[in-house]
Amino acid sequence: MAKHSLRWVALAYVTLLLLLPLGLVTWRTFEHGLSPVIDALTTSEAGHAFQVTAVVSVLAVVLNTVFGVTASVLLVRHEFPGRRLLNAAIDLPIAVSPVVVGLALILVYGKFEPIGRWLDHRGIGIIYAVPGMVLATVFVSLPLVVRAVAPVLEEIGTDQEQAARTLGASGFQTFRRITLPAIRAAVGYGVVLSLARCIGEFGAVAVVSGRIVGQTQTATLFVQERFENFDQPAAYAASFTLAMTAVVALVLTRYLRLKGQR
């Protein structure tokens, strides 16, 4: 039957592309048992790396969520000149390679550039410090919350909101009590996906981090550094942890997506 052959094609394609890599990471990680993995993950370097990742990711996600919800409401519920341009601009980060992200941020916020120098005189260091890493992470994950929330805002329509307004609710009250609860699942989905994306960011952060061991080295940078030093147990252990975080995030997003669709 045509329907079944489609199914097999889809399954084969996805297995080849996605599931095998995941299986391989797991296998390589536990090749020599559990204790090398525990050892590798409990060094202070590994601990610092995951801490840095956690701090940078959470900050980036919080910023992008506020931006994402605001931008979604603007794009879907309002009109203004330049709306289409804003829509395209939000998608633009996807097309920018991590090397260029780093270059672009350094050209503006680097210590020897006008804006960077101004900030540096006031004791604010952006590049080669945590703020720069947050900036780079925000850049690459910018579209995610918007693209999760906007379609849902679109779909639910304004009936309830308009009803609330005719009953006398202010704009903010309407937003807080009608709109926000309605898009809660979509926001959750966007947040979790963003979080996973931020935790996994490598290229752009690598350029602006300064790679200071124990200070600005993220978990992904840790994976690269360990792999480069032929410390494969540590590299795979950290990779496995990151991969599992990604899988947990995926399972969470599935529930949130389904909840939103009900």
Add this chain to the structure above:
Amino acid sequence: MSRTVARHAVLLTGVTALFALTACGSSSGGTKDAAATGGSGGKVTLNLVAYSTPQAAYTAEIKAFQATPAGKNVDIKTSFGASGDQSRAVASGQAADIVAFSLAPDIDRLVKAKLVDASWNANQYKGMITDSVVVITTRKGNPKNIKTWDDLVKPGLQVLTPNPFSSGSARWNILAAYGAETKAGKTEAQATAYLTALFKNVPVQADSGRASLQVFTGGKGDAILTYENEAIFAQQNKQAIDYTVPDSTILIENPIAITSKSSHPTQAKAFLDFLYSEAGQKIYEDNGYRPIVSTTPGADKFPKPAQLFTIADLGGWTAATKKFFDADTGLVTTIEKNNGVSTTGK
């Protein structure tokens, strides 16, 4: 509804637990190699920005330095990465008191940016801290018997060398090959033809020397051009490789300098003095580098090639960069272009 909430809670707990395990477990667990930078509340903090291959060496150096009186109250934060990347990072503002790179042009960039004094190479060692040579690395036992420069251009062989437009290591490799040919009496045209034949045997050009080595240990290629210290490092890490020092090869000289804007020049100089001391040079030696101080015990265990030339013999870095690696007119650019156009498909 409560079931969904419960599910969410379980999953969230799972993620948090994973992070807690990794982040908090470190405080009690053994610290394998972080002791070097974890000085107990050192009064002065120095920033060392270095290329990636001597990471193990510097970790040991810092630990040893902190055991000396001069280093007792000095905490050294380290950053390791590709030599060019690190150099550009310092040039665009990364804090550094001491910089150690794989080749001199990466320091020259900082001199141009007024971050390192032009007198950085005025000492008796011309600013260099370690040496190495370009060697031919093969599988353990050298099954294909690849020992000489001529062996590398045998048809059908696969030789690895990194991308010369992103890797300093690749540049040393190419200059070693070219220099070996010209020192053996070949003309420039013949040496260029040799390089063309060599590149035809290169199936992949990773973006750095270390990445190239990992491609090799991952199973690709019959031979690879590397630094001698890289080959030694790989062997120390149980990789199944052997290496041959060719009869004619280039002396790799690794520079080090104190930045002009360092806020702790005294302590930085003290660290540098330690690195030049016998104890410091011995640590480099243990990690596969040829010590620059020839009186270091054990320095003679490194094989001496019959013909050892330097970058000065090839006209110095500025001239060599223009001649070989210029984006429009470089010798290597032309070779890569011709190879790219003449071979089709994969």
Add this chain to the structure above:
Amino acid sequence: MAVGLPLLDDPAGAVKPGRVRNRGAAARRGGLSLVTTYLSLVVLLPLAAVVYRSQSQGWGHFIHAIQAPESWAAVKLTLVLAVAVALINLVMGTLIAWVLVRDTFPGRAVLDTVIDLPFALPTIVAGLVLLSLYGNNSALGVNLAYARSGVLMALLFVTLPFVVRTVQPVLLELDRDMEDAAASLGAGALTTFRRIILPNLVPAMLGGTALAFARSISEFGSTVLISGNIPFKTEVASVAIYNQIQSDDTTNAAAVSTLLLAVALVVLLVVDLAQRLAARRG
């Protein structure tokens, strides 16, 4: 995932009840300032700095930088690959979305969950793993590394979710009545798909494909490990840019980056236009 913006040119406001016209103008202005400032500080200003840098030695130099043999070869390869990846995703993405929505089989939930993996999995992990799978010591016995097909596989991995996740919600929303009507009138499955379903999917398909295209242009990490990275042969644009930065050719690097940015922006805007046209006809 790219949202097809609802039609604005509908004076009566009767067709799409999604507009809140002339209400909360102050809130709108406040929100707009917040959004624009944020976007400027994070994205627009830095990208503008790159564009500015690219022409800092004149537009003649800009043209020269783009036409330099290594850059041009890399840009061509990147654009060709990106188009190939976009087209494959157009077909496979729609197919997978179809299977997820219209078919039931054990493991469908797993498949649905796993689609987002390329978003969530760190690129460096993906790169290491792709290399092990498709390289010399491949568990599959397939040696794809260091060839254009290797780069293609890496790009297909990172772009998998885009078309699937834009088409899936539309398929879910689709009203089955028309399909049933067509079937009762004797239309075969293929005809029904082509004439009833497909037109409704086209905007979403286009949007997802544009994102897949944009993503392919920017991919760096996994292609370096798996492509062979040979200048003029298997070196992609993002790597060429990296090399130029390494050689202190920042202006040239900025020029190539600007070119790619312009291409991406044009594609995003053209697709937005196409979505509008397709939606209008449907």
